[in-house]
Amino acid sequence: MSSLATEAPIDVNGVIVPSRPGRRVLAVLRDAGASVPTLCFDDRLEPQGTCRMCLVEVEVDGRVETVASCTALSEPGMSVRTHTDEIVEYRKILLEMLLSEIEDPFRTSQAAALGNHEFQAAVREYGAQADTFNPIECRAKADDLNPFISRDYDLCISCFRCTNICNDWEQASAITVAGRGQDSTIFSKFNNLLMESPCTFCGQCVNTCPTGALSNRKMAGTITPAPMGWNADSPPEATISIPAPSGDTVQLGPETSVHRTSTICPYCGVGCGINLITQDGELVGSEPDFSAPSLGSLCVKGQFGSWDFINSDERLKTPLIKNAHGEFEPVSWDTALALISDKLKHYRDVNGPDSLVFWSSARTTSESNYLAQKFTRVALGTNNVDNCSRT
């Protein structure tokens, strides 16, 4: 290949983008702002090229080929067509074949509301019909009552993203593919119970699953079902798109009552991105934020433990002052703040500023910590401010 040829740009649906050596076609077409559905692809894993949804037509030096864009390498001067009539029809048929193998993928409320349901998004986009092919028997459900991961394999399309993310990315080796072809199932050693497997409940299998076969059991039933189920004749309008495990965005279902807030996991110092899911002002769960530097990764705490402590009945709800009997009594903010400021002023003025100390917190925001040290230095007049990072 001459150096001149390496500089020849690539044409994606008429959009010209530069060619760079070693790039896959999928990455190039995303450079051009084009999008194709993917079902077996997770941006954190080696591409598999098995679901065939990302097929595109490429032309180089007059040769025309149809290739899986996730695995095919781009070439200088290549021309890529992502949505020829033939390919669009092919994708629709592939989706309809998958629909014949599984239960109604729109039956769960999470499927409509959460960000990783790339299969449902593709079905909507391509108008695939559930009854084009005769249904075939679905995979058996796993009888696994662990508290976190619901495993409904009657929605499994055998993309094997769950086993790949578990074995290649997490390297936890908790689940594997057992059997072949239509009889293949996802199995965890040794008795198919995740609690007794090496599973750490990082939840990445749930997050990468494109159909909802794997879902967050703690959120089951908390999200009100979508206002309309999937209807082939009048596919609902997608409302918003959010970053998905594929590295692309995914169009969500019309779950207008669900709201997501992009924030940071409250546990360790890695600072993984999460979206908090709220509905009617209530916190109902969370999902990873695939646009964050953490690439959607979480551990069990961030995945399954970041919201229900917020909703705990044991939260403090009012200021409390200890009475003469050593019991706490609820008081107004005015009473509490007046008492605190009087006491602090008293010790500051009578015993001196250094008789006061403020211990700030590695758990709260930087803005609150800034104000804590400023309060100590400016209002109390001492540098006796410290934080819990020593202990």
Added chain:
Amino acid sequence: MVGKGAMSNSIEEIAGADMILVIGSNTTEAHPVISLRMKKAVRNGANLVVIDPRKIELTRWANRHVQLKIGTDIPVLNAMAHVIIKEKLYDAEYVAHRTEGFAALSQHLEMYTPEFAEELSCVPAEQIVSTAREYAAASPKASICYTLGITEHSCGTHNVQAVGNLALLCGNFGQENAGVNPLRGQNNVQGVSDMGALPTDLPGYQKVEKPEVREKFEKAWGVPLPKRRGITKITAMDQMIKGDVKAVFIMGENTVVSDPCSGHSKHALEAAEFVVVQDIFMNDTARLADVVLPAAAFAEVDGTFTNSERRVQRVRKAVEPPGEARADWRILLDLFEYMRMPQGLETPSDVWDEVAALAPILSGISYERLDKEGGIQWPCPTPDHPGTVFLHQDQMDSGLPGQFAPVDHIPPVEEPDDDYPLFLTTGRRRSTYHTGTQTGRAIGFEELVPHEMAELNPVDAVALGIEDGEMVRVSSRRGSLDIHARVTDRSPKGAIFMAFAHPDTAPTNVLTIDAYDFITETPEFKACAVRVEKLGVG
């Protein structure tokens, strides 16, 4: 010795290292998402060496587990540096241009032969030699990651310096995929120090005892500032007991459970005349307070957290706080008003703008940028600065040459003896967090770790006649508790391991020792002496 306390490099860079030396970090359990980058590096052919007294899970991915005796990090690290100098494996040009104190260090390390280190640490000399050679050969694409296993010792500062010596020798500061990377434990432990919630530092690590620094802040804040550095938490507790410190305001920390030798911190807070605790739950510390203020939790506030790799990231409010609970920043602004010092700040964004104006390392960061670009890594001095992926690129962050620090082995303050024949070392488990106030209220988590366990080596278990799962009594000179025994070779012979997330049933910190690093006053959570006894109940 080169700059501020933070990861020199970024989390993603770990995946591209040729060698990763993990010392005193149980990464797969305490920082699972960082361990993914280590596993990825190993898959790509990187050499992972784990130096740890315990056979932690990460050793499964390691080429070598250097299983040193608790509290002997310095002999091992010094002996590695000894080998690197003796065999002239160091980066001579880097040492000449970017460091100071090499001659003194090499002289100091004469005695730290691998054989001498073996005597102290029980690590075979040839393991030390191989690890040293491999580290030098992989440099400058060799990353060192450490955490509390290094710092939570009475010689913690010296441990960190011994780590730094290795990286300086081999030119690993200021290089991609390299550096010295302390993995931080709490969501905003970086931010709390960045903000100057420290007795010595104003925001942005500007030293309070420097007149020009104080002058700048006095001008901005409009009041004279105290000249002398303040006291640390540990000193403050002693002064409460003595009666010199009268009142304490504690924001979001369960001190009584998380501090060593729980009896001591409880005694200190009881001695104080006035205690305010601001938190989201009633906890053992709040119970000792005179006034308890209900705070909003992370999901209920706007603001920023700064992660382990110096990345300032936006935290956003998703729901209203319960009842009358208020955001920490709001309560503090209210208190300023009650002290008749209104601040004229209305939102967290206003507060951030004041921080950015005063702390040069953060000056280029604004909420507008964070919302548009995502998290930004400091130092970020100007609005057009992209942030800093790794530190020390052209010169050390301190502006000075990297200082070698000759340090000596200091054994733990309390070592096992006839009465208390085992070491206790404490740490974390993946599915529980710190004192358990949050994970303890997360549904399902109780099934993962139903109760705390004292992890005991099978050899010790046989000697004591203890079987897996039975209740045992663990005692130290400071206290005792009953706990389930877990017989496992994760614990080395002669040492037990416990976490501290089940304070109601197993208050681990009644056992730990109130010994501290003499510079940072970080407690020696990683080593104290205990006795384990069979309870003999059915």
